[in-house]
Amino acid sequence: xxxxxxxxxxxxxxxxxxxxxxxxxxxxxxxxxxxxxxxxxxxxxxxxxxxxxxxxxxxxxxxxxxxxxxxxxxxxxxxxxxxxxxxxxxxxxxxxxxxxxxxxxxxx
Numbered sequence: 001x002x003x004x005x006x007x008x009x010x011x012x013x014x015x016x017x018x019x020x021x022x023x024x025x026x027x028x029x030x031x032x033x034x035x036x037x038x039x040x041x042x043x044x045x046x047x048x049x050x051x052x053x054x055x056x057x058x059x060x061x062x063x064x065x066x067x068x069x070x071x072x073x074x075x076x077x078x079x080x081x082x083x084x085x086x087x088x089x090x091x092x093x094x095x096x097x098x099x100x101x102x103x104x105x106x107x108x
Contacts, residue, residue, distance in 0.1 A: 006036060031059060 011033065018029055037052035 011036070031056070034059060 014029060014033065018026055021029065034052055034056045038048055038056055040052075041047060041049045042051075
């Protein structure tokens with residue numbers, strides 16, 4: 001049962017316009033083409049193309065790792081901002097305590 005058919009000419013056309021696409025669009029097109037290739041086996045007795053499936057799984061894994069890395073970078077930046085704010089608050093408290101101590105010394 002075929003759910004859709006795409007000709008080789010259509011695939012060649014997509015590959016031809018790929019260089020003119022944005023980086024994100026190129027990645028999506030690559031994902032689409034690899035997914036199509038998964039269901040185009042090289043040997044007639046196979047139902048799927050295992051090499052294309054391996055490539056697809058690798059692409060998905062790399063995408064997940066990149067997303068996790070990006071999230072970790074954001075968390076680190078948020079932590080550094082919090083740490084800087086915390087240092088400023090500690091400095092403010094120290095200055096306030098010094099001011100109060102000085103005022104108390106002046107009154108004595």
